[in-house]
Amino acid sequence: MNLSWQRRRNAFSHAWLRNRYIPSLRKWLNVLDGRVEDREFEKMFIFNVLPEWRHHGDECADLLRTFAPEMSPRKLINWPSDDDWLPELIDLLWLARCGVRTQLKLAQETLGLADEAYGVILGIISQDTIPDASDFRSYRNTFSSFCELCQTLAKRIEQLPSEVKPI
Amino acid sequence: MKPLLPRILVVDDLLGRGHHECRNEERAVFCGQVLLKDVTGDEVGRKSHQVIKRPVAEAVFVRGQVPRISTVDDVVENALAVTLESVLKGWGREASPKWALILLDLCFYTGLVTARSNERAKGMPEGRLTDEDPQEYFGLRVLEAIHSRIPEVPVVIMSHRPRETVSREYALRGAMGFLPREEASEEAIRNYLFRHGLVSDDRGVIVGNSTPLLLALRTARRASIGRGNILMRGERGTGKELLAHYLHHHSRDRKNEPLVVVNAGALGPSLFASELFGHKRGAFTGADESRKGRILEADGGDLFLDEIGYLPYDVQVALQRTLEYGEVVRLGENHSTSVDVRFLSATNVDIEGQALTEDFRADLLDKLRTGGTIRLPALADRIEDVPLLVERFAREAEAINPQALHRSIEPEAIELLSTCQWSGNVRALRTCIFQAVNSHPDVEHLFPVHLDLPLEKERTSWEGVRESPGTRELNHESFRTLDEIMGEAARYEFDSSKPVDWVGRYPQIERAYALLLARYLSAALKAEMRHTPENPEGTIQFRPSLRLLTGDSITTSKAQDLVIKIRHLSADPDVARFWDSDPVLRCAYEDCMQKRR
Numbered sequence: 001m002n003l004s005w006q007r008r009r010n011a012f013s014h015a016w017l018r019n020r021y022i023p024s025l026r027k028w029l030n031v032l033d034g035r036v037e038d039r040e041f042e043k044m045f046i047f048n049v050l051p052e053w054r055h056h057g058d059e060c061a062d063l064l065r066t067f068a069p070e071m072s073p074r075k076l077i078n079w080p081s082d083d084d085w086l087p088e089l090i091d092l093l094w095l096a097r098c099g100v101r102t103q104l105k106l107a108q109e110t111l112g113l114a115d116e117a118y119g120v121i122l123g124i125i126s127q128d129t130i131p132d133a134s135d136f137r138s139y140r141n142t143f144s145s146f147c148e149l150c151q152t153l154a155k156r157i158e159q160l161p162s163e164v165k166p167i
Numbered sequence: 168m169k170p171l172l173p174r175i176l177v178v179d180d181l182l183g184r185g186h187h188e189c190r191n192e193e194r195a196v197f198c199g200q201v202l203l204k205d206v207t208g209d210e211v212g213r214k215s216h217q218v219i220k221r222p223v224a225e226a227v228f229v230r231g232q233v234p235r236i237s238t239v240d241d242v243v244e245n246a247l248a249v250t251l252e253s254v255l256k257g258w259g260r261e262a263s264p265k266w267a268l269i270l271l272d273l274c275f276y277t278g279l280v281t282a283r284s285n286e287r288a289k290g291m292p293e294g295r296l297t298d299e300d301p302q303e304y305f306g307l308r309v310l311e312a313i314h315s316r317i318p319e320v321p322v323v324i325m326s327h328r329p330r331e332t333v334s335r336e337y338a339l340r341g342a343m344g345f346l347p348r349e350e351a352s353e354e355a356i357r358n359y360l361f362r363h364g365l366v367s368d369d370r371g372v373i374v375g376n377s378t379p380l381l382l383a384l385r386t387a388r389r390a391s392i393g394r395g396n397i398l399m400r401g402e403r404g405t406g407k408e409l410l411a412h413y414l415h416h417h418s419r420d421r422k423n424e425p426l427v428v429v430n431a432g433a434l435g436p437s438l439f440a441s442e443l444f445g446h447k448r449g450a451f452t453g454a455d456e457s458r459k460g461r462i463l464e465a466d467g468g469d470l471f472l473d474e475i476g477y478l479p480y481d482v483q484v485a486l487q488r489t490l491e492y493g494e495v496v497r498l499g500e501n502h503s504t505s506v507d508v509r510f511l512s513a514t515n516v517d518i519e520g521q522a523l524t525e526d527f528r529a530d531l532l533d534k535l536r537t538g539g540t541i542r543l544p545a546l547a548d549r550i551e552d553v554p555l556l557v558e559r560f561a562r563e564a565e566a567i568n569p570q571a572l573h574r575s576i577e578p579e580a581i582e583l584l585s586t587c588q589w590s591g592n593v594r595a596l597r598t599c600i601f602q603a604v605n606s607h608p609d610v611e612h613l614f615p616v617h618l619d620l621p622l623e624k625e626r627t628s629w630e631g632v633r634e635s636p637g638t639r640e641l642n643h644e645s646f647r648t649l650d651e652i653m654g655e656a657a658r659y660e661f662d663s664s665k666p667v668d669w670v671g672r673y674p675q676i677e678r679a680y681a682l683l684l685a686r687y688l689s690a691a692l693k694a695e696m697r698h699t700p701e702n703p704e705g706t707i708q709f710r711p712s713l714r715l716l717t718g719d720s721i722t723t724s725k726a727q728d729l730v731i732k733i734r735h736l737s738a739d740p741d742v743a744r745f746w747d748s749d750p751v752l753r754c755a756y757e758d759c760m761q762k763r764r
Binding site for chain 1: 181193195196197199200201202216217218219220221287299327329347348349350351352353
């Protein structure tokens with residue numbers, strides 16, 4: 001098993017996306033709805049938490065890009081070099097038969113959509129003023145869409161195989 | 168009386184850890200995410216400024232590990248015993264409220280807290296490989312321990328581990344469900360509290376926080392959202408009608424429709440059919456106008472049918488058809504009318520026994536409980552609710568008279584009320600409190616002396632009873648026999664500095680003595696009754712019965728004199744009622760009086 005990819009997935013999906021980012025987004029939505037008052041959190045969310053997407057979004061893209069090379073069952077085989085065609089075949093079979101190609105595609109699409117949604121949010125936030133939650137209430141749906149996309153992304157990432165297995 | 172918010176215990180390594188200098192940010196975010204009010208009380212130095220406007224519940228967070236507060240170079244380890252202690256602390260009799268729900272993480276990270284891991288999340292360790300092994304999840308061990316000690320408390324797993332990898336394990340160990348961490352929301356928590364939580368009545372109508380009551384309310388909520396008919400079982404005075412209102416209130420599609428109440432026990436046999444099904448004008452003598460009938464009045468909603476054990480057989484037949492086909496035929500009509508009614512029925516008799524003896528139709532009984540059966544606990548099974556009930560009833564009694572003094576029911580009175588048998592259950596307790604409040608309009612503090620307790624067998628153990636303040640302590644735990652109780656009563660000293668504790672006690676002492684002797688005599692008479700084939704019910708034997716009572720030889724004539732003497736020991740009406748209610752005593756007294764004449 002390639003612990004490196006698993007660890008990176010855990011660090012992104014478990015430690016950051018599910019444990020920190022999505023809960024913060026959900027709390028932010030409750031702040032926008034007036035159900036929670038937390039001035040300290042408002043500033044921290046806009047200036048510290050929300051922008052984390054920039055770095056972690058890239059991390060996610062890298063995770064998805066390296067998934068196939070690092071998690072393919074071709075790694076289980078140690079064939080002589082003149083049988084180069086075999087690892088390639090295993091890769092193709094794995095991608096096609098185990099539904100991995102579809103799962104990967106869905107995860108990448110979701111990441112793309114989340115990136116777009118984040119771009120919209122960036123346009124809303126002004127760095128020149130100290131924002132107040134009331135400034136963003138009218139954009140609640142935009143934040144909500146972004147939050148849902150993050151949740152979908154978390155699910156898609158979780159659905160990717162968790163170990164290198166023979167097909 | 169505003170009902171308490173439900174209280175949830177969250178066992179989670181990330182959310183449960185404490186800090187010295189700052190708030191647990193992840194916990195604050197979680198509380199803001201699901202609208203929980205953090206009442207852990209572990210914030211040192213710096214308080215959170217988060218305000219949750221309308222929390223769905225209170226929450227206490229525990230780490231499940233030691234140390235609770237950790238920093239760089241500390242080693243964090245899982246602590247099952249400490250965790251279980253926290254769980255049990257919130258479940259004892261003193262806990263108010265008790266845990267309505269436990270949210271339990273699965274994977275707890277252990278090991279060394281490094282600078283790197285501390286930077287990611289303060290006080291969190293790096294974690295060990297075994298922490299993430301599903302076979303080694305600490306959360307599953309905690310779940311097993313909780314379930315073995317307190318199987319009633321509902322536990323929901325809250326984790327970002329894939330559900331399908333742990334579903335079998337947590338179900339096997341008794342968890343109620345699984346909540347993906349990132350999907351935790353106010354709505355999700357509300358749903359879990361509704362379906363599985365041990366929560367009291369948020370309307371404040373059904374009063375109580377005891378486990379048996381909360382279990383009954385949970386069963387009711389689960390049944391309420393269905394379409395099936397529901398049967399309620401419970402002794403008289405346990406609040407079956409209140410529960411019917413609770414069921415109706417929590418129904419998804421019927422709460423805005425009628426709830427019609429019918430007490431089968433209060434109707435005469437000839438009125439049943441007409442009352443339930445309605446009648447056409449002229450259908451029978453006296454039917455001067457048409458009547459819809461209670462079932463049709465409840466169309467679209469619920470009909471609460473109390474004391475179904477009293478339903479006449481012909482009405483059972485018609486009712487069974489209504490339940491089977493969803494139709495009602497009014498008396499005097501030739502056609503049926505469709506109706507959509509959910510039946511909430513109640514009984515305090517052994518209805519299954521009646522079905523076996525065919526006094527009650529078995530097929531009707533089955534139809535009446537398609538949505539389940541709910542058992543309401545007797546007051547004796549939820550005695551810890553007595554203080555809350557007493558408080559509620561005192562306020563209700565005062566509300567009748569706006570000029571009434573505010574009454575304080577003193578702890579001694581509450582202790583005494585908690586020792587009674589209450590065969591009339593909550594209704595009898597209510598009557599007692601109303602009487603106490605109304606009979607003493609000019610007294611703010613109500614003590615045992617102000618209570619007129621129901622005529623019932625009181626417990627022979629004085630468990631829970633304490634004497635008035637200022638007098639010698641009674642060690643109730645030492646009482647095991649009647650002789651011990653009587654010996655202690657003989658030595659009991661009243662405090663002469665506190666007249667309120669002994670003024671007016673003589674009539675009560677006389678009454679207690681008269682009742683004790685009456686019961687003693689009753690037992691002796693029954694023990695010595697002679698049963699013959701000619702007289703299977705038995706014949707009273709005065710001489711041997713009174714010899715048993717006194718321990719001495721006695722003539723029949725003197726024995727009969729003694730029976731009359733015991734009868735007239737006290738003029739208290741309760742004593743007379745007791746003699747009248749016991750067939751053997753009544754018969755013995757009448758025999759003696761006849762022979763004397």
